[in-house]
Amino acid sequence: MNILVINCGSSSLKFQLIDAETEKLIAKGICERIGIEGSLIAYTPTGGTKEETVTPMANHTDAIRLVLDALTNEKTGVVKSLSEINAVGHRIVHGGEKFASATVIDDEVLAAIEECNDLAPLHNPANLIGIRACQELMPGVPMVAVFDTAFHQTMPERAYMYGLPYEYYEKYKVRRYGFHGTSHAYVSKRAAEVLGKNYEDLKIIVCHLGNGASISAVKNGKCVDTSMGLTPLEGLIMGTRSGDIDPAIMEFIAKKEDLTLEQVMNVLNKKSGVLGLSNNLSSDFRDIENAYNAGDERAINTMETFAYRVAKYIGSYVAAMNGVDVICFTAGVGENGPLVRRLICDNYLGYLGITLDEEANQKRGFDLAITTPDSKTTVMVIPTNEELAIARETYCLTK
Ligand code: AMP
Numbered sequence: 001m002n003i004l005v006i007n008c009g010s011s012s013l014k015f016q017l018i019d020a021e022t023e024k025l026i027a028k029g030i031c032e033r034i035g036i037e038g039s040l041i042a043y044t045p046t047g048g049t050k051e052e053t054v055t056p057m058a059n060h061t062d063a064i065r066l067v068l069d070a071l072t073n074e075k076t077g078v079v080k081s082l083s084e085i086n087a088v089g090h091r092i093v094h095g096g097e098k099f100a101s102a103t104v105i106d107d108e109v110l111a112a113i114e115e116c117n118d119l120a121p122l123h124n125p126a127n128l129i130g131i132r133a134c135q136e137l138m139p140g141v142p143m144v145a146v147f148d149t150a151f152h153q154t155m156p157e158r159a160y161m162y163g164l165p166y167e168y169y170e171k172y173k174v175r176r177y178g179f180h181g182t183s184h185a186y187v188s189k190r191a192a193e194v195l196g197k198n199y200e201d202l203k204i205i206v207c208h209l210g211n212g213a214s215i216s217a218v219k220n221g222k223c224v225d226t227s228m229g230l231t232p233l234e235g236l237i238m239g240t241r242s243g244d245i246d247p248a249i250m251e252f253i254a255k256k257e258d259l260t261l262e263q264v265m266n267v268l269n270k271k272s273g274v275l276g277l278s279n280n281l282s283s284d285f286r287d288i289e290n291a292y293n294a295g296d297e298r299a300i301n302t303m304e305t306f307a308y309r310v311a312k313y314i315g316s317y318v319a320a321m322n323g324v325d326v327i328c329f330t331a332g333v334g335e336n337g338p339l340v341r342r343l344i345c346d347n348y349l350g351y352l353g354i355t356l357d358e359e360a361n362q363k364r365g366f367d368l369a370i371t372t373p374d375s376k377t378t379v380m381v382i383p384t385n386e387e388l389a390i391a392r393e394t395y396c397l398t399k
Contacts, residue, residue: 001399002026002084003391004071006064007091008130010122011036013063016387017071017078017085020395023388027071027078031063039063043070045078060126061133068137088134088143089394091182091386093123095147097173102150102393105131105143113145119177119230144394151181154222159320162229176234178216178226180208180331186389187330187382188218194367195326195378203321205314208384209340210331211239211283215310217317225320227313233268236313237306239283242272244309278302285333285340292339307340311348324352324377329370330384338362341370345379352377 001021007014011034017026029043039057044050051070057063071077071085079085090105096116103109110131117124131143160176161169168174184206191206192199204218213236216226227235227243237243250264259267267276275283279298281291291299318324327349333340338361345356353376360370364381371379 001086001395002079003394004067004085004088004134005091005387005390005394006088006130006134007387008060008126010126013060013067013130015067016391018388018391020391020399023391025387028387029067029070031057031066033057034063035059041066041070043067043076045076048076051076059133060129061136064130064133064137082138082141085138085141087394087398088138088141089390090127090131090134090143090145091148091390092127092145093148093179094120094177095145095149095153096177097153097175099145099147099150100153102144102146102390102397104397105145109145119173142398144390144397146182146390146393148179148181149177151185152176152178152216152223152226155225159225174230176226176229178214178223179228179232180212180214180216181223181226182386182389183208183330183384184214184216184218184223184226186386187328187384188216188221190367190382191326191328191380194380194382195369197325202325203323204326204328205317205321205324206328206330207310207314207334207344208331209236209310209329209334209337212241213238213243213310213331213333215313215317217320219321225317237277237309238273239285240270240273240275242268242276274302274306277305285337289337289339303339303343307343307347310340311344314344314349318352327352327354327377327379328382329380330382335381335383336364341379341381345371349377349379354379 003018003020005016013031016028019026025046027045031041033039034057040052040054042052071079092113094116096119098112113128187206188204189199191204192202200221206216208214212232214228217224233241235243254264278288282288288299288302292303329341341361345354355372355375357370357372360368367382369378369380
């Protein structure tokens with residue numbers, strides 16, 4: 001059974017075709033600059049060569065039409081006809097409180113996703129456009145919505161409520177939702193599997209450190225806390241996002257710099273985090289790491305501030321779960337950044353009985369423990385695979 005996984009952004013669309021039975025990737029690609037001049041589609045069939053084609057895409061329906069053409073192309077395609085695509089799994093950013101798990105899409109589900117648009121104005125409308133475009137071009141093919149927020153719906157009220165007037169929760173559902181849920185679920189389950197332990201018996205902390213970064217506490221197979229909040233701005237320091245700040249800074253900066261609230265939000269989302277802290281050196285950890293190794297003071301302080309924040313969150317989740325068995329690192333930096341992992345583990349996690357195995361810490365590309373066998377808490381690197389997780393959920397609901 002072949003499943004097309006679609007991750008639709010406002011001007012881009014990532015796709016993967018996955019054989020759900022063997023879990024093999026059949027083809028993948030991305031459409032970029034949708035609706036903008038210079039649109040292009042990159043398509044790579046597994047085992048074949050990557051093709052990049054610059055071609056106009058006025059909207060997401062055009063983009064999906066090009067994806068389907070590429071997948072069924074006589075020469076470079078991977079299926080003979082669209083009938084070989086059995087289901088579509090859509091990544092949906094915000095499911096609000098309505099969705100605690102993936103669900104087959106019907107009119108009612110579409111309306112419920114639309115109701116969450118307010119909570120993710122940049123993402124949910126684009127996700128909906130992707131669903132509608134697929135429905136138009138692939139009528140009758142079952143579609144599944146897999147939500148970034150769903151895994152975190154098991155959080156208890158004490159973890160998801162803010163210290164704000166209760167009426168904001170009642171009227172507008174202002175609360176912590178959390179994001180990257182598909183990744184946190186996949187990585188925590190995979191860690192238990194790799195260790196040969198029962199998922200329901202473990203206390204796991206997952207550090208998803210990418211351009212967007214979040215951390216979660218998973219106790220006995222259920223998420224009990226996570227660092228992102230109403231929106232993906234809260235929590236860790238990220239590539240360009242500030243993470244936690246004193247909310248009073250917003251008014252202070254607005255007055256000092258003569259900025260509107262919207263402009264301040266833009267600063268917090270796009271000009272802060274590692275980019276801002278490094279004094280605009282870069283939002284990319286590879287650049288920061290290179291500068292760190294060259295002795296650049298701002299880069300050193302940026303790395304240390306980033307690592308310190310992660311370590312503080314780990315500490316708070318150890319408290320939330322009254323212990324921890326496994327700490328997992330995943331996503332771009334978590335999987336590929338031995339320096340970040342070392343700064344966190346060596347400087348702050350000794351109290352958990354952690355000894356880093358520096359040789360293992362230098363490896364990459366597969367699931368592995370990076371602590372010595374006598375460490376009381378195991379630290380692991382688990383490459384995330386959100387697309388495979390979406391394909392699995394879609395398969396479960398449509399097979
Ligand atoms: P993601 O959002 O998960 O794709 O992660 C993207 C980030 O991962 C990039 O901005 C880089 O900073 C970081 N990254 C990717 N590869 C490496 C690497 N080899 N070493 C350090 N950081 C990396």
